[in-house]
Amino acid sequence: MSFRFLRPNAQSVWENKEILSRFSRYKAILDQKKLARYLISKTIKCGFTPEDSIETLENLVHAKSQHLNQLLEERIEVLQQRKNQEENFITLVSKIAMKYLESCIFCERRCGANRAEGEKGLCLVPSGSYVSSAFLHYGEESVLVPSGTIFFQGCNFTCIFCQNYDISQEWKGRRDISDVSQYVSANQLAELADTLSKKGALNINYVGGDPIPNIHTIIANLEFQTANITQLWNSNFYLTDEALSLIIDLIDFWLPDFKYGNNDCAKKYSGIENYYEVLTRNLKRIHDEGSGEIIIRHLVMPNHVECCSKPILDFVAKEIPKSVVNIMGQYRPVYHACNYEEINRRPSSEEMQQVQNYADKLGILWRPVS
Numbered sequence: 001m002s003f004r005f006l007r008p009n010a011q012s013v014w015e016n017k018e019i020l021s022r023f024s025r026y027k028a029i030l031d032q033k034k035l036a037r038y039l040i041s042k043t044i045k046c047g048f049t050p051e052d053s054i055e056t057l058e059n060l061v062h063a064k065s066q067h068l069n070q071l072l073e074e075r076i077e078v079l080q081q082r083k084n085q086e087e088n089f090i091t092l093v094s095k096i097a098m099k100y101l102e103s104c105i106f107c108e109r110r111c112g113a114n115r116a117e118g119e120k121g122l123c124l125v126p127s128g129s130y131v132s133s134a135f136l137h138y139g140e141e142s143v144l145v146p147s148g149t150i151f152f153q154g155c156n157f158t159c160i161f162c163q164n165y166d167i168s169q170e171w172k173g174r175r176d177i178s179d180v181s182q183y184v185s186a187n188q189l190a191e192l193a194d195t196l197s198k199k200g201a202l203n204i205n206y207v208g209g210d211p212i213p214n215i216h217t218i219i220a221n222l223e224f225q226t227a228n229i230t231q232l233w234n235s236n237f238y239l240t241d242e243a244l245s246l247i248i249d250l251i252d253f254w255l256p257d258f259k260y261g262n263n264d265c266a267k268k269y270s271g272i273e274n275y276y277e278v279l280t281r282n283l284k285r286i287h288d289e290g291s292g293e294i295i296i297r298h299l300v301m302p303n304h305v306e307c308c309s310k311p312i313l314d315f316v317a318k319e320i321p322k323s324v325v326n327i328m329g330q331y332r333p334v335y336h337a338c339n340y341e342e343i344n345r346r347p348s349s350e351e352m353q354q355v356q357n358y359a360d361k362l363g364i365l366w367r368p369v370s
């Protein structure tokens with residue numbers, strides 16, 4: 001693989017002992033010394049019938065999740081001897097995801113739309129999934145590049161400053177999703193992922209818009225993928241607890257946005273309720289029960305250091321200390337942001353410095369990925 005186009009610190013970042021320690025499993029997958037979680041999950045037999053209730057299936061996930069987490073400790077040579085099962089952990093969670101699609105509860109909007117029968121919820125994403133682009137991304141965090149990034153059309157947020165507004169917001173209500181992006185079945189998504197892997201991707205990076213409305217397709221695609229490659233969830237992280245339960249054991253690396261340190265700002269700029277409770281609940285869960293290999297993306301916004309940046313960093317330091325934070329200065333007033341005077345500029349260098357100093361004061365690791 002050629003590293004010609006990598007960010008300058010993409011290789012030297014692994015000389016940082018703290019990064020190596022916090023992302024040790026990801027590094028071991030890169031070095032082919034560990035298996036990606038989804039490959040292990042295919043070997044776990046999960047017998048269920050079409051008549052089983054959703055509660056029965058959810059209980060089965062809980063029980064099999066414990067088995068999967070035990071297997072994570074096994075040596076790769078032992079795991080490679082295990083046979084794939086026809087009814088396995090992925091087919092089990094996939095079955096539940098399709099049931100949730102009949103009254104959609106993938107995100108905390110909890111629209112209840114029967115997407116399986118053609119209804120649409122607030123995100124307007126239909127039952128199928130649509131991809132606007134997929135390519136090797138060299139602009140992600142140093143440990144991740146080149147990243148096999150797959151951009152899904154559509155989003156469950158309505159951020160007035162969205163930097164990807166063309167794929168998340170602008171088509172809504174004006175054009176059909178198939179006019180602006182390409183339908184992908186689970187099988188086709190896996191082919192995309194395998195192609196990116198062969199081209200040298202270090203991970204498969206599900207993003208958008210947001211991957212949450214497409215969680216059923218993403219889970220199902222894992223039945224068809226074959227490469228030993230990290231599965232990465234790059235999202236606004238406004239999932240329900242039920243939806244997170246489906247993927248928490250399958251995702252190796254987490255890349256959540258954490259934008260707002262309070263609910264008022266979230267409501268004002270992204271149109272969502274209970275943001276802070278939902279985000280902190282989900283982040284705590286992936287930190288304590290999931291892989292715990294997390295880069296939090298915090299976009300510093302002008303005039304939001306005290307109300308957003310500092311409370312977020314306080315939470316990270318206290319509740320999810322293994323996380324690394326990307327303190328992002330890329331905010332710029334696009335889309336409808338010009339209608340909000342307080343955010344109609346880029347963050348100043350003083351604001352960026354204030355946030356970075358505060359992270360240092362709390363002992364947060366941010367430099368190697370920012």
Ligand code: SF4
Nearest residue numbers: 104107110111121123
């Ligand atoms: S993913 Fe879309 S349809 Fe489902 S609950 Fe969220 S906004 Fe509603």
